[in-house]
Amino acid sequence: MARLNLLEETRFEKLPVSVFENPKAASLHVAGRIAAIIRKKQDAAEHAVLGLATGATPVAVYAELVRLHKEEGLSFKNVITFNLDEYYPMGPDAAQSYVSFMNDNLFDHIDIDKNNVHIPDGTLKLEEIPAFCLAYEKKIGDLGGLDIQILGIGRTGHIGFNEPGSAPNSGTRLVTLDDLTRRDAARDFGGKSFVPTKAITMGIGTIFKAKEIVLMAWNRKKASIIKKAVEGEISSEVPATYLQLSDNVEFILDKDAASLLTRFDTPWLVKDCIWDEVLTRKAVIWLANTLKKPILKLTEDDFNNHGMAQLAVEKGPVYNINIHIFNKLQHTITGWPGGKPNADDSQRPERAEPAHKRVIIFSPHPDDDVISMGGTFIRLVDQQHDVHVAYQTSGNTAVWDDDALRFVEFSIDFAEKMGMPQTELHMLYNNMRSFIEQKRPNQVDTPEIQTVKGLIRKGEATAGARYAGLEDDHIHFMALPFYETGKNQKNPVTNADVQITIDLLQRIKPEQIFAAGDFEDPHGTHIVCFNIILQAMAVLRETEAWAQDCWLWMYRGAWLEFETHEIEMAVPLSPQELEKKKYAIFKHQSQKDRAVFPGDDSREFWKRAEDRNRETAKAYDELGLAEYEAMEAFVRWKF
Structure with a gap:
């Protein structure tokens, strides 16, 4: 009976899918499967032939394999590996190369014979590539094929770099990368313009020959393409759908990646x-x-x-x-985001008391506050709450180099007009310009350039918060240490990040906190900053009475919006308020017109915010509720 129920529940799914609580549990499972293959082959005195993938998805799998090697004696001496792909052109020593990735995450930490490692060569001449690809295929075939091939999935549905349009019988070859794939890689390269347009990839036909195929996907960013790959029709537009034709495939997902599958998203249709x-x-x-x-x-x-x-x-x-x-x-609709004084609050999203609340708006980047909740920000100030804004990071990696030079040029001109000494400024400027002219993609800026870029973002954030009505002593710049690396790859969170947050919370003792809850941002900063707040509040709630009565509201808007059924507080904005919010966003001039890391949404941030706020209001209207110009939406975090 249980088996029949499961079949009914998964009847829309066209291949086997296993769902785990989180990426760590799923990664441990996959690593265990790989380790079992290696040990089985060792017992038979045979080579284990592994097909490996790169990217963020398999990192925890490789970390567990390294742990098994160091702590449980798992040997890789009998292992031969073939990687799926490599950018072209790409030197093996480049930070973005998959050679560097595999060495950093796996090969440098285990006892594998480097002669048994095979990764497509990104240094070949164009005319050499066809022969190399044929030889790559032949090596795999001569070894009896891959014992297991692990895969990730791109948002175009690509596996390896088999982009939309790839044939199901394709072999190893040179391909042109889809624009979305290049946009997704932009963060690693310091901008899309630096991402190679081509890659050498193992073909879908090659992947199909593996004895086992495991496709892994984590987080909600992958949920949409996973639904297409698992439940959609087979199509060259989504190459991962070809895996439906394999008898040896399994998708290993975490709950977020599986969230749009019918059995989780609309379960009433299947059970x-x-x-x-x-x-x-x-x-x-x-x-x-x-x-x-x-x-x-x-x-x-x-x-x-x-x-x-x-x-x-x-x-x-x-x-x-x-x-x-x-x-x-x-009852989710309210014009009083801080609570309506002297009113019955039993059907309202926020408490009536205290009538004037102490409020902290946490902003991961220096513009998330006004982009995502600028109208509510202004409303809270206008309704005389004691509002503070806390910018958690400097945002200094998201400023164009020429903007940094322009600000120093202004400083030089200003000093000259004011009759102030300029020698050191000129020297600083010349050093900055020399560095920028020779700067490599994704190279870490000098400390001086980082400082200038951080000050640009700080000035813009200050202007935006002042426009919303705050005095300077209510504007806080936290500069959390995890972020201040000068590069896109950030440091792990430490106690220092949490303690800075605890100190600010203890000083203000808020009754209400707003924090970014859109974890789709391509930087990954939002989820890190949100978790720091949760860690700080966990400490404070054990000892501080005010912390136990503090409510935390999540906002979105820079990268996506809450679904209507999720919304617990919707704050309507008039046309004039929406316009005022736009002016607050305009204060962030370095992010206007063209942001350094725009994600896959080509609209400017003010336009995204305007459109999403109008779409939220329209969603309420279409359900039969009052028609508003725009709405900002919030969900309360339950401690």
């Missing part, structure tokens, strides 16, 4: 559900959006025809369900 408040709200809003009907116009037939008959029977009549969800949504 009986426990209809709690959260699932009911999600299902009713989904049904209204699917049918393009206001909530109060949904009928019993609508429920029955879309997998929700059980809900209608258990919680009905249907109209009562509709009224209940409509009222819940209506």
Whole structure:
């Protein structure tokens, strides 16, 4: 019976999928499978032939293999490896090369014979590549094929660098990279313009010959493409769908990567559900959006025809369900994000008391505050709350080099006009310009350039916060140490980061905190900064009474928005307030027109914010609620 239930639950899935609680648990599982193959081959006095991948996804797998080698004696002397791909052209010593990646994450830490390591050669002449690719295929074939091939998946659906349009029988070859793939790699190269346009990749046909194929994916960024790969039709537009044709494949996912699969996203379509408040709200809003009907116009037939008959029977009549969800949504709307004084707050998202709250808005980068919640920021100040803003990082890696030079040029001109000494400024400027003219992609800036770029972001953030109504003593620059590396790869979080946050929280003792909850930012900074806040609050909640009564609200907007069913507080903005929010964003001039790391959204940040705020308001309107110009949305974190 359990097997039948599982088959029904996964009936939309066209290949085997295993879902783990988190990436670490999944990575340990995959590493264990690889280790078992190696040991089995050792016992038979045979070579284990491994197909390996690069990128962030397999890092924890390689870390566990290294641990097994060092702590449990797992030997790699009988292992032969073939990597999926390499950028072209690419020197093996370059920081972005997959040779460097594999050495740093695996090969330099185990007892593998380097002669048994095979990675496509990014230094070949163009005319040499076809012969190299044929030889690469032949080596794999002569060894009896790959015992296991591990894969990641790109957001285009590529496996290896087999981009959309690749044939299912393709072999190892030179390919042109998709623009989205290059945008995703931009952070590693210091900008998309520095990302190679081509790569040498193992073909889909080569991958198919492996005795086992394991595709891994972590986090919500991959959820959309995973749904297409697992549940979609086989198509050259999503090369990973070809894996549906293999009898030897398994997808290993964490919960976030699996979140859009039918059994998790709309489970009422495949199984009986426990209809709690959260699932009911999600299902009713989904049904209204699917049918393009206001909530109060949904009928019993609508429920029955879309997998929700059980809900209608258990919680009905249907109209009562509709009224209940409509009222819940209506109660999320408030013009008083800090709570409405002297009002009944039993149906409001925030507490009425204290009437004037101490508030900290944490901003991971120096512009996330106004981009994501600028209207609410201004509203909180206007409603006389004691608002502080805390910029957690300097943001100094996201300033163009020519902007840094321009600001120093201004300083030189200013000093000259004021009759001030200029010798040291000229020397600084000449050193900066000389460095920038010879700067390699992703090379770490000199300390002086880092300082100038950080001051540019600081000045812009100060201007934005002042525009929102804050005095300078309520504007805090934390410069958390984890970030201050001068490069895109940041340091691990330490107690110093947490202690700086604890000190600020203890000084202000807020009743209300706002923090960035959109973890899709390509820098990875938002989730790090959010976790630092959680660590600090965990310490404070053990000893401080104020911390136990402090509420934490998550905002989004720079990279994505909350789904309607997730929203717990929606703050409407008038056309004038939306315009004022835009002016606050405009204070961040170094991020306007063209940001250094824009992600895969070509819109400027002010335009993203405007469009998303209007889309949130439109979503409420289409569900039958009041029509507003724009809305900022928040979800409360439950400690």
